[in-house]
Amino acid sequence: MTGAARPSRLGTRLPPFYCPLERDLVHPEAKQVEARAVEWLDAFGVYPDPVERAWGLATHSADFSCRIIPDGNFETLLLFTEWNYWANAVDDWQDSGSDEVGTGAVVEHGARLLRTIEDPGVSVLPDGPMTRALVDLVRRTHAMLTPYELRRFVEGTRDWLLGAAWRAAQAEAGTMPGLNDFVAMGPLANGTRFSLTWSDVARGDRLPADVLCSPALTALTDAAGFVVSADNDLFSYDKDDHLVPQEVNLVNVLAHQENCSPAQAVPLAVALRDRVMVLFVGLRARLEVGADRELRRHLAALGHYVAGSITWQSRAPRYASPRNRYELPLVEAGFELRFTNTPAVAGIEPPDLAALASWWQWVRG
Numbered sequence: 001m002t003g004a005a006r007p008s009r010l011g012t013r014l015p016p017f018y019c020p021l022e023r024d025l026v027h028p029e030a031k032q033v034e035a036r037a038v039e040w041l042d043a044f045g046v047y048p049d050p051v052e053r054a055w056g057l058a059t060h061s062a063d064f065s066c067r068i069i070p071d072g073n074f075e076t077l078l079l080f081t082e083w084n085y086w087a088n089a090v091d092d093w094q095d096s097g098s099d100e101v102g103t104g105a106v107v108e109h110g111a112r113l114l115r116t117i118e119d120p121g122v123s124v125l126p127d128g129p130m131t132r133a134l135v136d137l138v139r140r141t142h143a144m145l146t147p148y149e150l151r152r153f154v155e156g157t158r159d160w161l162l163g164a165a166w167r168a169a170q171a172e173a174g175t176m177p178g179l180n181d182f183v184a185m186g187p188l189a190n191g192t193r194f195s196l197t198w199s200d201v202a203r204g205d206r207l208p209a210d211v212l213c214s215p216a217l218t219a220l221t222d223a224a225g226f227v228v229s230a231d232n233d234l235f236s237y238d239k240d241d242h243l244v245p246q247e248v249n250l251v252n253v254l255a256h257q258e259n260c261s262p263a264q265a266v267p268l269a270v271a272l273r274d275r276v277m278v279l280f281v282g283l284r285a286r287l288e289v290g291a292d293r294e295l296r297r298h299l300a301a302l303g304h305y306v307a308g309s310i311t312w313q314s315r316a317p318r319y320a321s322p323r324n325r326y327e328l329p330l331v332e333a334g335f336e337l338r339f340t341n342t343p344a345v346a347g348i349e350p351p352d353l354a355a356l357a358s359w360w361q362w363v364r365g
Contacts, residue, residue, distance in 0.1 A: 006325060008237065008238050008241075009237070009238075009241055009261070009262040009263060010234070010237055010238075010251070010262055010263055010266055011263045011266065013335070013336050013338075014234055014235070014335055014336070014337075014338075015234075015267070015338075016338040016339055016340040017231065017310055017337070017338070017339050017340065018277055018339075018341075018343045018344065019306070019307055019310060019339055020277075020281055020341065021281075021303040021306060022300075022303060022304070022307060023307045023310075023311065024311065025070035025304060025307075025308065026063075026066050026067050026308075027065075027066035027067075027069060027070050027071065027072070027077060029066075029074050030062065030063070030066035032074070033065065033077055033078050033081050034062035034063075034066075034081070036078050037061070037062050037078060037081045037082050037085060038057065038062075040082050040133075041053075041056070041082070041085055041133075044129050044136065045129040046085070046086065046089060046129055046130060046133050047089075048129075051327075051328065054328050054329055055092070055318070055323060055328075055329060056085060056089055056092075058316065058317040058318040058321075058329035059084075059085065059316060059318045060312060060315060060316040060317070060318065061081055061084035061085040061088055062081050062084075062085075063312050063315065063316070064084060064308070064312040064316075065077060065080050065084055065198075066081070067304070067307075067308030067309070067311055067312050068195060068199065068301075068304050068305045068308040068309060068312075069198065069199050069203075069301075069304070071202075071203065072199075072202025072203045072204075073201075073202050073203075073204070075144075076198065076201050076202040077198075077202050079137070079140055079141065079198075080195075080198035080202070082137060083137055083141075083198075086130070086133055086134065086137060087160070087191070087194075088318075090109075090113075090130075091164075102168065102172050103165060103168045103169045103172045106161075106164055106165045106168040107165045107168075109125075110161035110162075110164065110165060112124045112125050113125070113134070113157070113161065114154065114157060114158060116131075116134060116135070116138060117138050117154055117157060118154060120135050120138040120139050120142065141153065144201070145197075145201060146206070148206075149197060149200070149201055149206075152193065152197040152212075153194065153197045153198075156191055156192070156193030156195070156196070157191070157194050159188045159190075159191060159192070159193055159194065160188065160189060160190070160191035160194050163185060163186065163187065163188025163189030163190070163191075164189045166185045166186075166188070166189075167186065167189055167248045170248045171243070171247075171248060174245045175245075176245075176248065176253060176256040177248065177253060178253075178257065179253055179254065179257055179353065180353050180354055180355050181355075182250065182253045183226065183250075183272075183353060183355045184355035186229060186248065186249070186250070186253075187222075187228075187229035188225075190225050190228055190229045190232065192222075192224060192225030192228065192305070193221070193225075195305060196301065196302070196305060199298075199301040199305065200301070203301070205294045205297050205298060206294070207294055207295060207298055211295060212298075215362065216283065216286075216287060217287065217298075219358070219359040219362050220280065220284055220287065220299075220302060220359075220362075222359065223279055223280040223283065224280060224302045224305055224306050226273075226276050226356070227273055227276055227277050227280060227306050228305065229250070230250050230269060230272070231273070231310055231313065232309070233249040233250040233251055233269070234251070234266070234269070235313035235314065235316075235319045235335065236249075236319050237249065237251055237262070238319070238322050238324075238325070239318065239322035239323065239324065240324075241262075241324070250269045250272075250273075251265050251266060251269050252265075254268045254269055267344065270344045271344045271345045272351060274343035274344040274345055275345050275350075275351055276356065276359075277306075277343065278343050278345075278348055279348070279350075279359055279360060279363060280302075280306070282348065282363045283359070283362055284299050284302065286362070286363060287299055310337070311337070313335075314334060314335040314337040315335075317329035317330055317331060317333045317334075319335070320333035320334050320335055321333035348360075348363070
């Protein structure tokens with residue numbers, strides 16, 4: 001990381017990332033998407049002052065959106081990008097560590113948010129810039145998505161909010177969960193299905209429900225979500241390392257379990273992450289055999305989600321110059337991003353974790 005005010009507990013640089021997927025793709029209209037999204041944010045006054053605006057834009061939500069969806073309809077991608085800026089503002093509130101943001105507050109807001117997405121006229125959120133921006137997003141989303149796509153989006157949002165509530169409950173109780181509990185529930189906060197819905201919509205792909213919800217594709221999707229979540233726990237670690245009790249993330253869970261330092265837990269996190277990445281690559285290859293055009297595109301999109309998230313996070317000042325170290329984000333801040341062609345573990349056997357092990361049955365068919 002460039003220009004850190006104090007050193008990271010993870011060490012001087014992040015480990016190399018095993019990612020045998022197509023990388024460095026970005027939507028050709030990314031700059032236009034970003035400009036239009038920022039105009040929208042400013043029009044609704046989502047950020048109350050220049051400092052909050054700087055930190056909101058430091059999420060690089062447009063870069064994230066345009067890397068995980070490197071092709072597809074411009075207006076769909078724009079709406080998805082605006083959702084991501086808005087959701088990151090909520091995420092920052094949830095992660096603020098404020099005494100006002102307990103489990104009850106996260107659950108209450110989440111329930112009201114879900115009802116608003118399902119019915120934008122329900123009026124269960126207090127008036128204000130964030131609510132007015134949300135209602136605009138929801139109304140445009142209802143106009144753009146089919147009923148089934150909208151249901152997928154709601155379910156993806158529910159995953160995100162449920163995962164956030166679970167993490168808030170752990171923090172409020174002052175407990176660090178066990179590894180199996182964490183890998184089962186922690187990645188929900190990533191909102192994998194929240195994002196993947198828009199990926200399909202942008203390309204105009206409509207997989208049949210029995211394909212999209214098949215056990216093998218569900219396992220592959222969950223595996224992608226776990227890898228992205230594990231990577232985020234590395235990139236975002238410094239952003240939350242001031243919180244007491246400690247942030248519930250993969251590194252801290254492993255450090256607690258093994259009674260070691262966060263830096264010593266990093267290789268353990270990478271080994272588990274790489275084992276799931278090996279599973280992801282193998283299962284995706286198996287599902288590609290005999291797949292039709294739309295399924296192949298969906299499988300490719302899962303790869304874009306994993307690989308694009310790595311590049312985005314390495315370049316986002318939100319992580320590379322975190323708010324607990326800097327008054328304002330450093331525009332050019334970034335991580336030294338390294339890749340490796342070799343996973344940190346040998347073999348393809350499942351880990352000794354009930355929450356993950358069932359995925360391996362689908363590789364064998």
